[in-house]
Amino acid sequence: MEEVAVAAGVSRATVSRVINAVPTVDPRIRAAVERAIAEIGYVPNLAARSLVTRRTDSVALVISEPPGHVAYETPFLNRLFTDPYIGRVTAGAQEVLRPEGIHLVIIPADPPGHHLVLRYLRQGHVDGVLLISNHSADPLPRQLYDLNVPAVLSARPAQPVPHSYVDVDQQAGARMAAEHLLALGRRHLATICGPQDIPPGRERLVGFRTAVGAAVPHVPGDFTRASGEAAARRLIERYPETDGIFVANDLMAEGAVRVLAELGRRVPQDVAVVGFDDSSAALDARPPLTTIHQPVEEMAGEMAQLLLARLRDPRRTPRSVIFSPSLVVRQSA
Missing domain, CATH: 3.40.50.2300 (Response regulator)
Known part of the structure; x- marks a missing residue:
């Protein structure tokens, strides 16, 4: 720091104020100090600085x-x-x-x-x-x-x-999914919901039920691809008439689409699938997923x-x- 002070023609205290971004430093002095720091290649001691500022950055x-x-x-x-x-x-x-x-x-x-x-x-x-x-x-x-x-x-x-x-408005997203499936003419809807011990899992199920009725079949997963695969198998076994599924996240939806193909169900001709998140999993799925985007x-x-x-x-x-x-x-x- 002493070298920087000498090169810039200021005191060590002024160099310290520039390094710590004190706003009262004159802009011309700040520029001179920053040039000196760049020329000398000075790197502040962050450990010592944190003792003074009480910040770890x-x-x-x-x-x-x-x-x-x-x-x-x-x-x-x-x-x-x-x-x-x-x-x-x-x-x-x-x-x-x-x-x-x-x-x-x-x-x-x-x-x-x-x-x-x-x-x-x-x-x-x-x-x-x-x-x-x-x-x-x-x-x-x-x-x-x-x-x-x-x-x-x-x-x-x-x-x-x-x-x-x-x-994000979780319930509104789930309602959008339900309304889209209904608009496609699907009448035997079901959902692979998320864990019910967390608010997003609960709220997405509530939103979907609000749109299609509380009696809609649902099978829970844990937001993983594997759980989506297992849930899809159980869902089709129990409710083979299902023609539209809302899946509470894209990873589970990707797994569900794989299982539907294994079971001979074409997506979307036989079963339409809507995910939630608009993540990379939505693009990796075959076919690519219609989904609810959250930014x-x-x-x-x-x-x-x-x-x-x-x-x-x-x-x-x-x-x-x-x-x-x-x-x-x-x-x-």
Whole structure:
């Protein structure tokens, strides 16, 4: 830092203020210091800087599955790293955080490691948390609030907690799927729904039932391709007259389409299929899926913006941002 100060003709304190983005520095002085930093190749000591600023310039993306939840057939980490949703959230958050010089740390919080993740966050290794947590029984949103860790949630919390959150209108999306299938003339509808211990799974089922009736056949999956395959087999065995299926996410829908082909059911001629998410799985399916689009990257970017605003102003009132879904018509329905 001393070399930079000499080269720019300013004090060490002025160099420090430029490095820490203090807004009161004269623009001409700031430009001189930045030129000196570039010429010398000076790299700030981030550890020392964090002691002064109390900032780590890191944000955690925590994907949480709480202890004591309903056990799924597919292990947590397998579901985590095969779900396109997580990659889309990461991309959307990075788009906002990277220009701010903030590093995104991805932290899986599976049941055996939940206490370790909480301890890591409590120790101040990150400035805030983007939390993917949908389970009603997850204590992490409340724990983060009690620890005064700034956080933004990826969905409406199952229990009231004063965090900002971003969500899509889940029920409206499911109603769109039902209305599209009915408009195609399909009259024997069914759904492969998501887990009923998380709000998106419940709300998509509620939305579909609102449009077609509470008695509509439904078989649950866990948002994985394999569970979609298994659910489709059970559905056709129990309800062979089915001619239209709403599947609560694209991964399960991709699996369902595979099984329908194995069972000799043509998609969409015999059975029309609509997914939810508009993820890469919708394009990988054969035929490509008609699906409900939720703007995941944009939603994740909004989460990051809300967190940055909270970090700048800790007294900022929590707020919710709800995005609208849309129907994307492809070849499956």
